[in-house]
Amino acid sequence: MMRVLVVLMIIQVFLLAGCQSQSVKLPQRDNIVSPLGIYVTNTTQKYWLAILQEQKYLICSPSNCQTNAYQIVAVNYGVILLGFFSTEHGEQLERLSHGSLKSEAFYQSMKNNRMQLTRPNDLAFNIRDCQGIPCAGIGHVRNGVKFYKVENFDEFWVPNLSDVPKNVKTNGDK
Amino acid sequence: MWKIITVLLLFCGVYPGLASADNSIVTTKLDEVKHNLSLVQMLRDKAHASPEKSRWLSAVARHSACVTLWAAEVIASEDAEKTLMNFRTGEHSGLPQVFEYDSLAMKELMNASYYQQLVDYLVRALADWYQGKIPYSGAVFSQAYPFRVFGGSDFISGIVDGIDMSDIIGSITYYAHLTTEQGVIHIKLTNVMSLESYAGANYFKHRFIDNPKRGAFSSTHQILLWQLPIPEEYR
Numbered sequence: 001m002m003r004v005l006v007v008l009m010i011i012q013v014f015l016l017a018g019c020q021s022q023s024v025k026l027p028q029r030d031n032i033v034s035p036l037g038i039y040v041t042n043t044t045q046k047y048w049l050a051i052l053q054e055q056k057y058l059i060c061s062p063s064n065c066q067t068n069a070y071q072i073v074a075v076n077y078g079v080i081l082l083g084f085f086s087t088e089h090g091e092q093l094e095r096l097s098h099g100s101l102k103s104e105a106f107y108q109s110m111k112n113n114r115m116q117l118t119r120p121n122d123l124a125f126n127i128r129d130c131q132g133i134p135c136a137g138i139g140h141v142r143n144g145v146k147f148y149k150v151e152n153f154d155e156f157w158v159p160n161l162s163d164v165p166k167n168v169k170t171n172g173d174k
Numbered sequence: 175m176w177k178i179i180t181v182l183l184l185f186c187g188v189y190p191g192l193a194s195a196d197n198s199i200v201t202t203k204l205d206e207v208k209h210n211l212s213l214v215q216m217l218r219d220k221a222h223a224s225p226e227k228s229r230w231l232s233a234v235a236r237h238s239a240c241v242t243l244w245a246a247e248v249i250a251s252e253d254a255e256k257t258l259m260n261f262r263t264g265e266h267s268g269l270p271q272v273f274e275y276d277s278l279a280m281k282e283l284m285n286a287s288y289y290q291q292l293v294d295y296l297v298r299a300l301a302d303w304y305q306g307k308i309p310y311s312g313a314v315f316s317q318a319y320p321f322r323v324f325g326g327s328d329f330i331s332g333i334v335d336g337i338d339m340s341d342i343i344g345s346i347t348y349y350a351h352l353t354t355e356q357g358v359i360h361i362k363l364t365n366v367m368s369l370e371s372y373a374g375a376n377y378f379k380h381r382f383i384d385n386p387k388r389g390a391f392s393s394t395h396q397i398l399l400w401q402l403p404i405p406e407e408y409r
Contacts, residue, residue, distance in 0.1 A: 074305030
């Protein structure tokens with residue numbers, strides 16, 4: 001009888017733990033002072049993104065860049081990249097964001113679902129702190145695409161900048 | 175999904191060793207890396223390095239899933255049963271399954287405390303993105319920080335009334351996407367039901383399980399659509 005009571009009490013404690021409302025705090029972002037700068041992706045294909053002043057951004061592969069406008073939001077840790085998924089690179093990154101190779105039908109299905117939402121081609125570039133480095137993710141949390149901010153782009157990787165306008169600043173937000 | 179095998183493995187004394195080993199590696203590596211650039215490189219390498227899969231643990235997970243999922247289907251709600259069976263048998267198209275806002279499956283999901291907290295967290299994060307006032311229309315937001323993982327207490331509180339969608343979805347695998355239109359917040363959650371998820375990969379952050387590419391226990395995707403009016407406090 002005693003054992004039954006103990007078991008019931010343990011179950012009750014678990015149930016209470018499960019049912020109690022837990023307030024989940026939003027994370028602190030004190031160390032993210034500006035979204036401006038250069039971001040590289042964690043993909044094997046080298047893509048990079050530059051969030052520039054004057055509300056323009058570049059999305060680039062080693063061979064070429066595409067540019068578009070971004071929208072400023074009220075906070076200092078993000079922007080909305082307009083038309084991101086309508087660029088060739090954005091579409092390719094969307095495919096990579098699922099983490100592993102899928103069928104063409106799968107990609108199309110995911111894309112069709114995105115297109116049914118409002119502002120389907122705009123990406124909220126919401127920057128978080130990844131072990132001390134500002135980063136933003138797309139798609140799968142663990143296996144998707146992540147953009148990591150770099151301090152010195154040239155040290156990291158020397159790209160073909162022939163298609164980049166000459167007045168583009170690539171030294172981050174300094 | 176992961177709880178039953180977790181309990182089994184805990185009894186075997188397997189998980190404590192794996193979990194602590196994984197954490198210690200990460201901690202040591204972080205201590206060593208000081209420079210931002212090299213840390214970025216390390217994160218890139220880590221993301222693309224071939225994870226150490228365990229054939230033995232994958233086999234254990236498959237066998238355990240065979241039994242537990244089949245048993246769960248017997249007492250599961252209709253949508254949960256179908257979703258579990260598709261995953262267990264591998265008889266699915268490989269395309270994401272969409273659950274609309276007004277579906278029974280979504281009502282089951284949103285009845286659970288965990289998903290109510292998740293929605294609350296996302297709405298507050300959306301409001302934070304717009305500094306307290308959520309636009310009536312045209313807002314767009316992507317979750318940055320993952321919400322806490324679906325834990326044992328969430329599962330226990332969920333199965334009191336039987337097995338339904340909230341018990342089989344667990345932690346949401348993709349970053350959530352939010353928009354607003356005509357005073358309504360639209361939330362898109364995307365989840366992957368996989369063998370590694372069943373084996374607690376989201377909870378323990380391990381990469382030991384090899385997800386089958388096809389056939390039984392090949393991963394399935396669920397797109398979960400939810401909506402709610404913009405709360406008064408954020409208007």
